[in-house]
Amino acid sequence: MLIALLILLFTASKAWLAWRDRAERTPKWWLGVGTVAAGVVGLGVVASQDLVVQKALGLLLMPASVAWLLLAGLAIAAWGARRRRTAIAATAIWVLYTVAGNVWVGNALLGSLETRIPPRTPASLPGVFDAVFVLGGGTTLGSDGRPQLGSGGDRLALAAQLFAERKTLHLVASGNSMAGLDMERDLAEETATLWRGMGVPDAVILSVGTPAVNTRQEIAAYKRMVDERHWENVALVSSAWHLPRALALCEKAGLKVTPLGADRRGRIASWSPLYLIPQNFGFDAVQVACYEYLGRWVGR
Template identity: 30%
Template structure:
């Protein structure tokens, strides 16, 4: 087992919704007999926080704090397109039972394919896996080439996180004489990804996808939903990741 990957994801789960709010509420139940007021406050705080993070209004605004501006239609001066993996589904019976990409990675591939058709720039896909799991990079290449009809020049398949995406992709790009890249990922993930590629000496043009709107407010924006709690988790994951990368240097 890849213990580094395991513990990273285990502690991330503890810090992200819904588990973080449920832990606060559970601690409150434990405190009820010892310190009733503290217990009631923790239970109320945990449930209230869970409710807030479950509303589209809150989740969209959390993601909006991370969004980079969309790529201008006229910006076609980078030398290559780098598409970051966003995860896989380990079993897809509708595709014969093997592994395939998840919805986040598919969204990134679709935008990367669109960018390729506009620019004609060569593509690098990057995504590995914990030991023993299906490797993401080759699956991304297969889908781009066989389903989108877009060629992939390079595949990086050792990385397990965003920092390693940059560390393992940059030598491939430098060997090909590439210095300026379009970096394709979700717009809320790019603030964490861009500095990692810049650390490796690359000039990055952000190419974000998956934007959320914070314009018109509707009544249902205050009704809890499973999608909203997921988006809140994405946002908090990125903020925690940004802080962790800065601490590690």
């Protein structure tokens, strides 16, 4: 991978020089063009024998990476042309784009949220909960219209496991889609459908019974259920990175819960040159973490 990176940087620099001096067409210029061609061939040879290089080239051909390379090219060209303001702006945008799509940055941000929720296994939990509340957002709809586990589906699996290990008497589902962002969906019913498929009996599954389109409304609905049913020992399950914000809302509502984190994504990825390239995993993690911090700040 290192050899491929050096070849790529060398070839890119020669290509830029050839483009800059394209009007001259001197023997030196043609030698530069030949060097670029040789570099491309060499890169192809290395890529044919290195799976990591193949993966990197594939990533660089994706739309997000192409935009990243174009921004880098714009910044380099601006510095070369001594257009200082344009160069500074292009470089700043490139750096921001690089950070926003970086896997390590995204995982570190998520990890900073998840570390506030200590991991606990069902077997380590004392006693039996009156109910386990599961925040909506763990389901999605397939192309056939049937509910399926989404990226946050681990929360549903954890709740089902708690029931299977006799750690709770009830599982409570909640959530509705927000008008204008999605088609009308009953997230609580989608969750219940998937729980039934996991072997959870209907008698165990409850719904808050009122529309709730955000975490604050879901917490308010849980509080009403606890008061009406006189439950004393309840748990709250959601993605571990989402629970700090949810717990702050529980505190405001006067709802005491045991937090159980699922869907932990904050593990710092091992070193790989692939993670230097902005990619979907990085953009997703950074956006999720920033949204959680923003939600905590505005109190929703």
